[in-house]
Amino acid sequence: MGRLDDQVIIVTGGAQGIGKAYVERLASEGAKVVIADLNAEAAGALVRSLGEDGKDAMAVTVDVSNADDAERMVSETLERFGRVDGLVNNAAVYQRPGLFRGPFDQIPVEDWDRVMAVNLRGIFLCCRAVISHMKERGSGKIINISSSTVAQGTPNFAHYVTSKAGVIGFTRSVAREMGQYGINVNAIAPGYTLSMDAEDVDDNVRATDLRSVSNRPLSRSESPADLVGTVAFLCSSDSDFITGQTLTVDGGNTMP
Numbered sequence: 001m002g003r004l005d006d007q008v009i010i011v012t013g014g015a016q017g018i019g020k021a022y023v024e025r026l027a028s029e030g031a032k033v034v035i036a037d038l039n040a041e042a043a044g045a046l047v048r049s050l051g052e053d054g055k056d057a058m059a060v061t062v063d064v065s066n067a068d069d070a071e072r073m074v075s076e077t078l079e080r081f082g083r084v085d086g087l088v089n090n091a092a093v094y095q096r097p098g099l100f101r102g103p104f105d106q107i108p109v110e111d112w113d114r115v116m117a118v119n120l121r122g123i124f125l126c127c128r129a130v131i132s133h134m135k136e137r138g139s140g141k142i143i144n145i146s147s148s149t150v151a152q153g154t155p156n157f158a159h160y161v162t163s164k165a166g167v168i169g170f171t172r173s174v175a176r177e178m179g180q181y182g183i184n185v186n187a188i189a190p191g192y193t194l195s196m197d198a199e200d201v202d203d204n205v206r207a208t209d210l211r212s213v214s215n216r217p218l219s220r221s222e223s224p225a226d227l228v229g230t231v232a233f234l235c236s237s238d239s240d241f242i243t244g245q246t247l248t249v250d251g252g253n254t255m256p
């Protein structure tokens, strides 16, 4: 028996990186997982590998910044599994695809808009698409992925940091609105996490990782495995009395 047996959980951006680790952990705790990602090939490969392991999962190709895609993500989930218990809003413009890094006054306006569209509007659209179903059922768990860069005020990344700060505000506001329906809305703020493919680890990644490690009381690199337990907890009934919160998982680097 798993703590998430028969729960149906959608993970956006679940095909690669940290999202893939969320999918694998939720499935290993018994959930049926819907992998909603732009990258159809990686999502399909993950569904096959989970299937070989006896896990029930499906892929939906979506751009979370598109309202019709978000609606289709939920309708296809309901068609296949008949319910949605959880939504993990993890998709973001971060490294897949990569984004401009540099002083705020040099951020191309179209990059600013794309980051806001995916990282912020995408969460709004996916929550909007799922909420009437959750309200009808009188339960649901929504987990929005923010970032510890908000607390750090990480420089040369203003569009991303601003979008992730917005995620926290949205989480709090929607948690206040949705509590009456038995729906929990929380956020997770990961620290700098080595979630890229090995061939993408360059000098810049190594330097950022070293800097993060030296600032952490738990002084080691952060990996996707460090985050999965928090997502599973927030999807489970163990967190039924927690809402509107942002759990920072960064080895103690920030202590808000």
Ligand SMILES: NC(=O)c1ccc[n+]([C@@H]2O[C@H](COP(=O)([O-])OP(=O)(O)OC[C@H]3O[C@@H](n4cnc5c(N)ncnc54)[C@H](O)[C@@H]3O)[C@@H](O)[C@H]2O)c1
Residues within 6 Å of the ligand: 012, 013, 014, 015, 016, 017, 018, 019, 036, 037, 038, 039, 062, 063, 064, 065, 089, 090, 091, 092, 093, 094, 095, 096, 097, 118, 122, 145, 146, 147, 148, 149, 189, 190, 191, 192, 193, 194, 195, 196
């Ligand atoms: N890696 C870190 O250091 C770190 C730190 C803090 C927060 N985060 C956050 O954690 C989450 C996952 O990070 P990651 O490192 O795995 O990111 P990543 O860039 O490696 O992966 C993002 C995933 O989202 C998908 N995606 C991107 N745009 C999409 C869209 N419009 N619609 C649907 N899917 C889309 C990508 O295909 C990919 O599978 C992101 O929200 C990121 O901002 C990451």
